[in-house]
Amino acid sequence: MKELSIKLKVWRQKSSKDKGRFVDYDVPGLNEHMSFLEMLDVLNERLISLGEEPIAFDHDCREGICGSCSMVINGKPHGPLKGTTTCQLHMYHFNDGDSIVIEPWRAKPFPVIKDLIVDRTPFDRIIQSGGYISVNTGSAPDGNAIPISQEDALYAFDAAACIGCGACVAACKNASASLFVSAKVSQLASLPQGQPERDKRVVAMVDKMDEEGFGHCTNTGACEAECPKEISQEYIRKMNWEYHRANIKG
């Protein structure tokens, strides 16, 4: 088992009002099988034993599915590994003596709350604006009443795999939420159940995204490249098409 020593540069910010700054930490004696967050746990325990405040970061499932963890590692949201959340990144991807810079998501609509924690509630509000099918409990027809081709089901599933972490926004130079919004729009627009609200939904969600202060998509593709679930940019094309279609139909 390999042992590692790492030099960290971590963004520390007491609150949204504080200006924030980078702080250097030496973290020796790490095991290569630790996850990145376990490395931070080890550092935090040391800070606590010195009577200092631990580094605050969001995390929960540590299985890459809840979408809580959110940090920019060496300039990349969720770090260097493709298709991987921070919690699933392990230290064997780093070398002894490496320097690692850790920052929060940087985007105006996601203000920093503390250290590496940001406010992602704009995503909730976008879903609330129309990211659902209006069906009350108890009024559904039999599950097999509407056949859906394997192709459509897969297309919808691949979009629905989004974990809402916000890496796409953090990766985008315009802080666009297009990948996140388009994934939900495409999932529901490609299923028969989503047809009745198809036009209304896309317009409401895109308008809400603008209102929350997210930028526009300029097809750079950083979102897809950094998305831990590798959601395809093709959904953005689909969203734009859906949006124009809805507006033309008026």
Next chain:
Amino acid sequence: MLDSKIPPGDLANKWSDYKSKVPLVSPANKLNIDVIIIGTGLAGASAASSLAEMGYNVKAFCFQDSPRRAHSIAAQGGINAAKNYQNDGDSVYRLFYDTIKGGDYRSREANVHRLAEVSTNIIDQCVAQGVPFAREYGGTLDNRSFGGVQVSRTFYARGQTGQQLLLGAYSALSRQISKGSVKMYNRHEMLDVVMVDGVARGIIARNLLTGQYERHFGHAVVLATGGYGNVFYLSTNAMGSNVTAAWKAYKKGAMFGNPCFTQIHPTCIPVSGEYQSKLTLMSESLRNDGRIWVPLKKGDNRDPESIPEDERDYYLERRYPAFGNLVPRDIASRAAKERCDEGYGVGATKMAVYLDFKDAISNLGEDTVRSRYGNLFQMYNKITGDDPYKTPMRIYPAVHYTMGGLWVDYNLMTSVPGLYSIGESNFSDHGANRLGASALMQGLADGYFVLPYTIGQFLSKDIRTERISTEDEHFIKAEKEARSRNETLLNIKGKKSVESLHRELGKIMWDNCGMSRNEKDLKNALIQIKDLKNDFWNNVFIPGSDSELNLELEKAGRVADFIELGELMIYDALDREESCGGHFREEHQTPEGEALRDDENYTFVSAWEYKGEDLEPELHKEDLNYKEVTPTQRSYK
């Protein structure tokens, strides 16, 4: 004292008769009734949206930054429903029977039958919401089989079924939030239940961002706060999953049912070191195509690929030919422990067994295996660096689910009037062992289809109850207590981190109250826990204050409650002098090492009542009467 309020009549008609007769609340009255829901996982989100659709005012709380992040999201394998779409002889009765048998005859017939009945509605509801379940070529819904049963009744969305179901419930919840019928409180933690005249009438919550204490009134309070597996420190639960809300309810008089019934899941990635913060599950569905084995020779250090067929022990297939690799979880877990304890384990720590896909890949082709398990293989590869397409996975059991929880009656109400518990947080439907793909089913059954009816029983009598001001003395007193507890914690200023104390608790629980238990170790653990509690309240160190975001303070409150829960689990494990389901007492086993149940003396639910700080809890028994099913020794041979 314990009245389970099971309605009269034939088992098959109880629920439909109940629904026809349960008192209703008129739409105008619903507008004046507030319901508080704690937790927004499958149970909480589905209950919040359904009650709001019906017209109630709902306030929903979660400690995460968004309701979409509740730990239901991590469930992989699937959800059961008695649809019989595969025409393989499935029925409501069969799902009921499998669940009762799988639970080792320690659950209530009436509850389980109701669960099986509503299972079919869940699938319909989720499909209507746009949940992208797996489909056949013809466009109909696909099914897979799961451990402990002989039919294919599990619906799934690749290996992310929990995520897709939760996002469905979250979308329904979001719709109600946008309509104003649910008020959502993210990053809030419930710190106490407020009791007024013996009824739960609200909560004290702390805004985790500002540290502010808040008082919230509700005509009823619903806990949908999940399980308590993190009492073991290492488990497959999310880091934040905790028992605090349920524990506060217990201390306010809600009885705790079967706390020692915990599920150890057989297929998890093994522990690799002291620093480990959590364990990762590999879905049980892998056992459909993967074969579990260890070398025939003790301490065989060869690579798995170079161990020939005739030197491998496929011990599940050997011991349980009828079910083979698909035996229920408790049996598969104990069998793995038995092999490793005997010295046949593999890997660096020797605390692992192989889960091998070689035969599946040669029979079905790599593409089919990839389409079924691709994301799971990828997850395994990321964590371990090994490629399961080429070399077998190494797996070991880990704490995964807790069958125990708050005791509830047929209405899902705890022994405190007005206080409900749904989903994993209650003790209800899984007896001593839960079958795979049944947790998602129960969470959504409770939230979408059971609670919205049963809560009417209580609320219909409450239509004249005016909203109680949160300036009321009961609220003020409860807030003061919650505040002073946090202040006490902050003022200890000792030398130990919360994490290190939690780790100590986990070790005590795993070593003595884990996969197998005996009187001597349990009694010993009781002493260790008392010492640990003492240590915690004298030596814990929490930086910062309570008037800001303070993650260490949050953790400390939860660990303090886990320590007390650990003690209760041990009392329960000591009292239950039999082996059943996930509870294996070494003193009670057959000569072949199988669990030995004692139906004559233990066919009951243990419901524990809190008697006060440092006093022993009092045991109440709810007798289980089997009318439909005759308990037999559970055999999967």
